[in-house]
Amino acid sequence: MDNFTFYSPTYFVFGKDEEHNAGKYVACFGGTKVLIHYGGGSVVRSGLLDRITNSLEMEGISYVELGGVKPNPRSGLVYEGIDLCRKEGIDFVLAVGGGSTIDSAKAIAAGAVYDGDFWEFYQGKPVEKALPLGTVLTIAAAGSEGSPDSVITNENGMYKRGASGEGFRPAFSILNPALTQTLSAFQTACGITDIMAHLFERYFTNTKEVEVTDRLIEGLLLTMIHEGPRVITDPDHYEARANIMWAGMMAHNNSCGVGRSQDWASHDIEHEISALSDCAHGAGLAVVFPAWMTYTYKHDVMRFAQAASRVWGCNMDFSNPERTALEGIERFKNFLKSIGMPATLAELDATEDAIPQMAHTCCYGDGRTGHIGGFVSLGEEDINAIYRLML
Amino acid sequence: MDNFTFYSPTYFVFGKDEEHNAGKYVACFGGTKVLIHYGGGSVVRSGLLDRITNSLEMEGISYVELGGVKPNPRSGLVYEGIDLCRKEGIDFVLAVGGGSTIDSAKAIAAGAVYDGDFWEFYQGKPVEKALPLGTVLTIAAAGSEGSPDSVITNENGMYKRGASGEGFRPAFSILNPALTQTLSAFQTACGITDIMAHLFERYFTNTKEVEVTDRLIEGLLLTMIHEGPRVITDPDHYEARANIMWAGMMAHNNSCGVGRSQDWASHDIEHEISALSDCAHGAGLAVVFPAWMTYTYKHDVMRFAQAASRVWGCNMDFSNPERTALEGIERFKNFLKSIGMPATLAELDATEDAIPQMAHTCCYGDGRTGHIGGFVSLGEEDINAIYRLML
Missing domain, CATH: 3.40.50.1970 (Rossmann fold)
Known part of the structure; x- marks a missing residue:
């Protein structure tokens, strides 16, 4: 640590x-x-x-x-x-x-x-x-x-x-x-996605043996998976709203992110989309994060397999951990779809044409020096490829 | 909540x-x-x-x-x-x-x-x-x-x-x-037990649908189960010590205990033992907590079964949840034994003769009015019976 x-x-x-x-x-x-x-x-x-x-x-x-x-x-x-x-x-x-x-x-x-x-x-x-x-x-x-x-x-x-x-x-x-009970299902789902994204940005780390913060993050993700669908089905469910609200605070006050490197590339990649198309930040993250995971999981297959097993309840394939890792990403995509989140750039009103410019600004705009991301360092070509996974 | x-x-x-x-x-x-x-x-x-x-x-x-x-x-x-x-x-x-x-x-x-x-x-x-x-x-x-x-x-x-x-x-x-690396194995195990007790005191609640704090507590307990045996085996393991140290703070600053009733009877019951015999508080809790669990689990079998399943990894017996609940308590006892903690009053230098006095003081001493415990309200007779389970 x-x-x-x-x-x-x-x-x-x-x-x-x-x-x-x-x-x-x-x-x-x-x-x-x-x-x-x-x-x-x-x-x-x-x-x-x-x-x-x-x-x-x-x-x-x-x-x-x-x-x-x-x-x-x-x-x-x-x-x-x-x-x-x-x-x-x-x-x-x-x-x-x-x-x-x-x-x-x-x-x-x-x-x-x-x-x-x-x-x-x-x-x-x-x-x-x-x-x-x-x-x-x-x-x-x-x-x-x-x-x-x-x-x-x-x-x-x-x-x-x-x-x-x-x-x-x-x-x-x-x-x-x-x-929060008067929020639309779409706004609520954007919030759920944003909270989960704050947790995953901290979860994907290169710091070894940070079990306590791994477990806290997993606990908050499990809460979101349990409560998220309940508020989408029943917007007036006070208890589910309350659990999500405290999870949202705990997800980002950093008590579960201390002592470990964090990533934050997905947030940077999303910011370029919402700056241009003015889409909701949570909706943008729903499109970006699975694409980022698909592009980067090989960097640490066991970490993705751990998330798949502990958070998504996948059975670990001990002879092929990569299969488990990919199954976890798939479950995340399905979860996001189930709460009504988009999956493609087009659904965010962003076009393929905008990709090169977004990738360039993401890496070099306003004083940046070419690379983003604490888990995997990504350059302009990588960001381009990740945007293309969202088409 | x-x-x-x-x-x-x-x-x-x-x-x-x-x-x-x-x-x-x-x-x-x-x-x-x-x-x-x-x-x-x-x-x-x-x-x-x-x-x-x-x-x-x-x-x-x-x-x-x-x-x-x-x-x-x-x-x-x-x-x-x-x-x-x-x-x-x-x-x-x-x-x-x-x-x-x-x-x-x-x-x-x-x-x-x-x-x-x-x-x-x-x-x-x-x-x-x-x-x-x-x-x-x-x-x-x-x-x-x-x-x-x-x-x-x-x-x-x-x-x-x-x-x-x-x-x-x-x-x-x-x-x-x-x-903390210079602590003896016994002192270290007492600390591990105390931290787990702080978590269980908050876990056993009558407040319904507090998933977020349930999950945070479970995450911290899982951390203790993972890291505890590592520091007992290898006292110089910095990473395991670090995970335990942050878990110990998070277990008791109440971020995982908010918005729910808590119990704290086990602490009260233990305080009578250590006030008399001057045993280490953690060692006392190792004797008290399983006895308290055995005495109270019928109050909410499903809560104990949830702990057994999520914390101790027991397979849920859907035809007989009580069996799962009891298996969880047994696993906790075995865990405490494995890190070198005592299981009986005698090992704490407390005698059977002292039980009536301890039970009385616990309920009536220094201004108390007869009952303790937020999960199950316990009177003098109950406390007597719980002390007897420690013989």
């Missing part, structure tokens, strides 16, 4: 009706003037925004609102949010929404206290300082409610890039599984 | 040689005058104490030392530590040792800033405030390095009681698996 540090100081408040306490927790963490950041109409229509503003008013906390976050959140709104924070003397950012809203709020919170351009964080500068941030989560997917990460698309070139740093950990996160 | 809050703000520093950074982290968390608290001679003999004091001196931090913590730590030394902190103007407590040392340090840290008797915390008063605390862990077992808990034996009556509260979470914890 590699040496590591792990720090997850977010105060998690989980369960029914907890959004009514948002104001109380903002006050606990010192907020006096809040930017409420959110996306589209559903937060307003459902009455959630009213519940949040009421809870702030009960505490005598003033606020301004900035809505309009879109999936694959853009840099333009971040700049607008930073200006607003400075103009209004904001001392706390409250994100109400899913991963896109939280990621946009993180960028605003860091940018508001930084003299330079916030995009520098998305080019590799670690985020050490930011305004304190709270979240009220409405989609179990990105894990941004407990992670030190954020992903933003720069409209100047349509680069989708991630930033990271302890300054990005929320002060508190409110997770009410009932808020 | 029940509503819950989860807050684990400890900064974990994990890996080889990290104890050399103790001074740096004390400084980070604002310590200027430190109480170093430790147990017996091994911390001195191994040179660990010197490495810690050197690292403090490098940062210009002054310190006083208080050694002498014994297993099943006592109230007397806690009072001494509290007086010392007040007299010396201590602003940071650094525990160097295992769970006993850390628990004693927690009691001192809370008592030093409390006007009343620190024992009130061990009678149920939540710990909200304490001096900041750091730990350098030398035994993977109690999980106190990441938990909000502490257990102390009051010499006035020999009550062994637990206290809890967010004030007890360490500011930082340094976990170097290599420091």
Whole structure:
């Protein structure tokens, strides 16, 4: 196991009706003037925004609102949010929404206290300082409610890039599984896929003998396989929603990824697709990840066979482990299909013509130096081949 | 799933040689005058104490030392530590040792800033405030390095009681698996048993449909079953030690116990034994837990069958789940025996004569009102019967 540090100081408040306490927790963490950041109409229509503003008013906390976050959140709104924070003397950012809203709020919170351009964080500068941030989560997917990460698309070139740093950990996160019950089956399935992708990105490692994190990842994957189909069949299943919501946080706060190398090539490959076609990130991952697995499994057949056996319940073929490894990938594909996820680039509104450009940008765009991936190092030709497996 | 809050703000520093950074982290968390608290001679003999004091001196931090913590730590030394902190103007407590040392340090840290008797915390008063605390862990077992808990034996009556509260979470914890390589096979096995007991206390729940935490607990138990025998056979196996050490923290920081009722009767039953006979806590649990399981399994046969199947790899007997449940308990007993743990009260130097008194104190001692256990509520007669299963 590699040496590591792990720090997850977010105060998690989980369960029914907890959004009514948002104001109380903002006050606990010192907020006096809040930017409420959110996306589209559903937060307003459902009455959630009213519940949040009421809870702030009960505490005598003033606020301004900035809505309009879109999936694959853009840099333009971040700049607008930073200006607003400075103009209004904001001392706390409250994100109400899913991963896109939280990621946009993180960028605003860091940018508001930084003299330079916030995009520098998305080019590799670690985020050490930011305004304190709270979240009220409405989609179990990105894990941004407990992670030190954020992903933003720069409209100047349509680069989708991630930033990271302890300054990005929320002060508190409110997770009410009932808020996710209104999501469509498609949005829910995208979330399930995203959570599983966060786990697989950590699972495929070159670090030897990391049984404890292997087992934790496998446990969370088994949870998703058990609960995923239940919420697709019965969107109002609170218990299944609750299990998925906690799994989504645990999948990405890195408690199951410490001390081991990780991969993350599939996320990079997907980001090029959603930056261009604006597809849902989870749907993109459903297309990318099986293709990445098919291209790379020979690098460590036994690791893929272990996943097939422990996660997918395949019988180990001891005379031919490769067959077991491939069976695991097949089961993953079938699972994704069963929850309604796409399997091809065409279903994401991306065309074959776009492949060379996506592969090039993935390897060289915005300062990258030619290779991605911690498990298998992939160059432009490899990425091209992986995109072609998605046709 | 029940509503819950989860807050684990400890900064974990994990890996080889990290104890050399103790001074740096004390400084980070604002310590200027430190109480170093430790147990017996091994911390001195191994040179660990010197490495810690050197690292403090490098940062210009002054310190006083208080050694002498014994297993099943006592109230007397806690009072001494509290007086010392007040007299010396201590602003940071650094525990160097295992769970006993850390628990004693927690009691001192809370008592030093409390006007009343620190024992009130061990009678149920939540710990909200304490001096900041750091730990350098030398035994993977109690999980106190990441938990909000502490257990102390009051010499006035020999009550062994637990206290809890967010004030007890360490500011930082340094976990170097290599420091555990010098433990005897017996001490190591006691730690393995304690970690597994923390997991089973959470596993046996009456809360329905908590798949995510079921799976996380099972994953950690599988890790212990895989790595436990490896360190008993090869004490210098760094990777196995590392997996056990992270599992020990994860087993007890409650990330796998949230949103579900828990049991904890076995811990209460064991505390009476070790308070009287001064046996090692882990050894006591090895005797108690299988007896508790044998007495209670009929309360929820399917839960025991699930553990047997998923954790112990038993084939499910669908025509007779009870048989599978009992096979799981038998496998646990055999596992404990294989790592050298005792199976009877006699091996703990506790006699049959002591049973009635232990059962009575367990149910009524120090303010208790007659029943213990969150999975099955047990009265004095039940506890008597469980002790008799250990003969």
